[in-house]
Amino acid sequence: VETIYPQPGWVEIDPDILWAQFVAVIKDAIKDAGIQMSQIVGLGISTQRATFITWNRKTGKHFHNFISWQDLRATELVKSCNNSLLMKLFHSYCQVVYFFTRKRRFLTGSQYTFTTQHVSLRLAWILQNMTEVQKAVEEENCCFGTVDTWLLHKLTKGSSYATDFSNASTTGFFDTYQMCWSSFLTYVASIPLSVLPPIKDTSHNFGTVDEEIFGVPIPIFALVGDQQSAMFGECCFQTGDVKLTMGTGTFLDINTGNDPLNGIQGFYPLIGWKIGPEVVCLAEGNAGDTGTAIKWAQQLDLFTDAAETEKMATSLEDSEGVYFVPSFSGLQAPLNDPCACASFMGLKPSTSKYHLVRAILESIAFRNKQLYEIMQKEIRIPVTKIRADGGVCRNGFVMQMTSDLINESIDRPAHFDMSCLGAASLAGLAVGFWKDKEELKKLRQSEMVFKPQKKWEDYEMNMENWVKAVKRSMHWYSKA
16 A cells, blocks of 8 residues: 655555555455355455544545554644643543542553544544534534445445444544443544444444445455454464564554553553454554565665565674664654654664664564563563564564564464454354354464574663664654
């Protein structure tokens, strides 16, 4: 999917191009599989989360491009809301109530802060700055949707309008304890509840694809966020199971069972999936620039193919004191600084493109180490297993270094695109193609398990220097 950068810090996706690509991918997949469209018994849709759009309820015409989860236009609004008297009163109220009731819901509320990655204040920015959207809201003619909701609306020619619990929980205005849109958080962000879609189970009969699109009607049986879908595809069904996705960004998720758990420094409670009475919760932390950093280096002609980077890194003993800070879209957990800059530090006349590439790969592993440490510190659930997925997990250098840094074995699957598999699994369970999750576990195949080969001491000095580089990159911009 091609991203658009209309202004510094703004990240968008053209919905018309996305729709054309979506339809083409499905048609190509059916062709490559050697089957007919009429043989498809159900469709599951896994999408990028927290990327949203608004459109005209009557005509279906969109008011603007998709606003990406990486977009930073609402940075000042986030700061303002988090520092507002209303939020301070809310935190104090939750602290007092938690002291007397010991209910975790109020502990979570006392620690809650808005971030630029949440839909909430990016949507508030749109509502404040686009008169066409403001007018549509006043006339109750505005629909809001993350990518899943918009695709569902397009596929059914407007007859279905909904999201699922996994996607709703990533917006920043969903209450994971009450399992509904939060009236308080939508009030703080000045978002009318009338623009938000109904929330359904992750496995649900969402409607039928209009026959004109693929030639036959196809029932839609699952909507799910990409990270939750990857978690399901990896068969991380037990409390303590961990998934490490390294794609565009890095996402570290741990299954927390029935309990929504969050941390102060950036681990966020999510709904993994809801299937009938079963509700599985996750805690998630992420780093925004993983695959994007590698793609950027490729565009600079540091290498031709991403597959070359592993050999380039292993051909050197070290990066010769060069460090890279992967912060094109700010720094997320545990630093949470949208004004940080991407940078190389420690450059010398002897620095080659090999050193630069190794420094980029090392930075990905260092960020993985940061996320894993904060997860252990704040979530405090014993880890049962760790499974990796996403395009960057193909890189053996990053995988081995991450295993060394966290001192844990990491299982890499035979097929890396777990987000697609998770959506297919959810839809397949809904139509009875598979009878239960135990059957799915038997189908999963492991390609390789990376086990720790070096001690933490071997990396300690390098990581300390990298952390220094990160600190010098923080608060670089006056605004994101």
